[in-house]
Amino acid sequence: MRVLFVGDVFGDPGLRAVAMHLPDLRPHYDLVIVNGENAHHGKGLSRPAYKKLREAGADLITLGNHAWDHKDIYDLIQTEPIIRALNYPPGTPGKGYWVLEAQGERLLVMQVMGQVDMGLNLYDPFRTTEALLAEVPHDYALLEVHAEATSEKYALGHYLGGKVSALLGTHTHVQTADAGFLANGTAVQCDVGMTGPIHSIIGGEIESFLGRFITQRPTPFKAASGRAMFCATELVLEGGRCVQIRPMRWDEPE
């Protein structure tokens, strides 16, 4: 089973890059999963953004800490193939996992949010993930860890002891160069990277984002515009495990 995971799609540049590049890649994969937490102008997922991601070939959309920024999500998440983090408290709308199927095999896709430096107090991602893995039948499992700290991402990979085929980090918006395998067999990459505007501060417009740092006063958030990069990671799942993990980056032509 060949799976493509596309990192945090950010604003119109990100949506444009997905529309341009994903259709070319789509035929080479059985399943395509896209993180869409920043698709609506950098903040959350809206219905038009959702439609664009699906039309470009996404089978499942994942969210993150920006999940609830745009109110459309409260409808979309009831009916569409969209997941938010699994470790939100009881009563949270939507689901924290989804089972996709390809070639007669089931891929369990889960997202958890980290607890370190995320400004949120979500439930224990370690035991929550472990419990779900025991509960939901699957042939392969992919865990997206939407988190800040590299230590927490690696800790989860080691904790789960090979029970997930692959662990892919998101949220920092910077692709990491560590794609590889843990000793327990789990494929890991700390961050898939962003699919969004290159000339930006992690997607945000430079002047307004700088304002936050420089003034320490509230500044309006703006998504940057301009050429986009497309960051994604390919996973090949075979014989009960991930046998290949390959990050990729494509830049919109000038």
Place this chain on the structure above:
Amino acid sequence: MRVLFVGDVFGDPGLRAVAMHLPDLRPHYDLVIVNGENAHHGKGLSRPAYKKLREAGADLITLGNHAWDHKDIYDLIQTEPIIRALNYPPGTPGKGYWVLEAQGERLLVMQVMGQVDMGLNLYDPFRTTEALLAEVPHDYALLEVHAEATSEKYALGHYLGGKVSALLGTHTHVQTADAGFLANGTAVQCDVGMTGPIHSIIGGEIESFLGRFITQRPTPFKAASGRAMFCATELVLEGGRCVQIRPMRWDEPE
């Protein structure tokens, strides 16, 4: 001018990797700078660790949030080519920058620590760096940003408007795949990555590090052992700017 920057050297595996690999690389560079904040069993820099790094070819050692973990540093930092972050308060031992020379040109090396999620309240890294750049004569400037947040690293790169030749991040211990150039000409890489034990949680021994996450009780810190990776980034400085940035990783043979 060819410069090699070696990322956070972690414990004995990191020192061993430096001793094995750096002498091979050394002849190809004019200057070698090494982050040594984790060289002493993962915590700070000791005299023996310092000697090993220097003997392997380091011209300058940089520190980080672990700067003060080992008490040897209070002597070493008075006399040796070692820098701690520039944005510590007045009265802090040691210096926050160093001017190295090669081929008749001066490279100003500075380190700042980020303010976001570092558990410290250091001085403003933006204006502190800007002021130093105006004050210390140099031909090239290299800014090491020891920080957690990718946004803060990029924000600094944009804020400084091309006045630094290169900005290299450290601290997350995971090499990033974003090496490139900002629109203002500054070469950037979010994190150079760690030089330390591969089978670990960012250098720490897996069981003890997992304990922190799983128990939320204090657990003794242990450095991991075993095969090391060596992460570094090459910079070529020419004609007043950085013209090449190239990350590298070498793994100790099994």
Place this chain on the structure above:
Amino acid sequence: MRVLFVGDVFGDPGLRAVAMHLPDLRPHYDLVIVNGENAHHGKGLSRPAYKKLREAGADLITLGNHAWDHKDIYDLIQTEPIIRALNYPPGTPGKGYWVLEAQGERLLVMQVMGQVDMGLNLYDPFRTTEALLAEVPHDYALLEVHAEATSEKYALGHYLGGKVSALLGTHTHVQTADAGFLANGTAVQCDVGMTGPIHSIIGGEIESFLGRFITQRPTPFKAASGRAMFCATELVLEGGRCVQIRPMRWDEPE
């Protein structure tokens, strides 16, 4: 010199309590200082709120982390007796201190914001305050510390070595019972308390504020309504120091 300091005025209930109670107290004091950071529906200071506070008898209004929540402030702070924290970066609108006069003596009023757990990276409150005290001529000095951590408030009081007549904390919205004197002579109270709605979560409407904790999703902020408490602290300054510190609380009648 008799000074009254009124704690964080919160929303309409707070403004109402000030309007009802402050005029009765006003004749007994030479100077009245009011923290107004939450006066505009719990978020910032607006022109109408400012007018109400002044008409009720305030000589000087102080702000806090909510300083910039309402855009009126950007005009008001240019011309009116209003201060924001002293330890904002250079270029911040407004002033961080004000010199009031009464009975031929000058009271220097300063506000600093804490660095611990405030979600901001302001400048060093210790050295910033110390420098200002050396620079601005005064007979008495009152330092408002707008901060979360009790340790930081006490640390400032000890650090300043008796150079401030009184240190009053604000921001937690809960009056503390520790009013007294440090060994160095400075009068201290960790928090003056809120002037705002009693039936609330530190001023906020209960249901919406609970939502943040329970759902970990964004929830609209609402100020509570209903009966208000009025929290303030009286300082008597004589012979070069504070000789009396007396907290008070008045509750709006049912």
Place this chain on the structure above:
Amino acid sequence: MRVLFVGDVFGDPGLRAVAMHLPDLRPHYDLVIVNGENAHHGKGLSRPAYKKLREAGADLITLGNHAWDHKDIYDLIQTEPIIRALNYPPGTPGKGYWVLEAQGERLLVMQVMGQVDMGLNLYDPFRTTEALLAEVPHDYALLEVHAEATSEKYALGHYLGGKVSALLGTHTHVQTADAGFLANGTAVQCDVGMTGPIHSIIGGEIESFLGRFITQRPTPFKAASGRAMFCATELVLEGGRCVQIRPMRWDEPE
């Protein structure tokens, strides 16, 4: 039922104050509960400190974020009437609640730790407390909230909707002046205050504690010495609810 709750006993001065003052108070109460998280030189609970607290009249000792600082606790907590926070993860040694009896009635005593700004990622204190209240039979319930944020303490009090007779905060080491009743009938005080050295920074020795703020480098922690204050809160439980909450402070004579 008359209950006395003694706030965070800090180091030898705190133990001394308890030994001097608690025996006088003891006969007036049915039950005495003491927070001992700082009893061993400011850090955790040791066997000798435990014995002193018990000999002075404590029926139950509670802990906090310093629970695990002294290794004695791992033995003591197995057999003695000591509780740590209820919302530690599964597998944590000890218990998070205790049922005391007096006058034929059962008082359920629980401790939870806050999630805001505590530097820990414990389980949801809201639902954890709610579930325990439903599970453990009791006539009265006392909830100690060991937490930093005033908002979280009040939020818990409102969330539990009168199911706890009283909620007493600890951890900030500063007694608050807000003792009273929520609309739902629960008696509340944001912080009981510390029983420890007066001339200190929340118990810590002034010079060393200041060092942390001023240098931003690690500084050895020292407990302060000298005269102690004794902070406690009296609760009268009758007819199914708390009918009186009365904070007190006693200072060691000079």
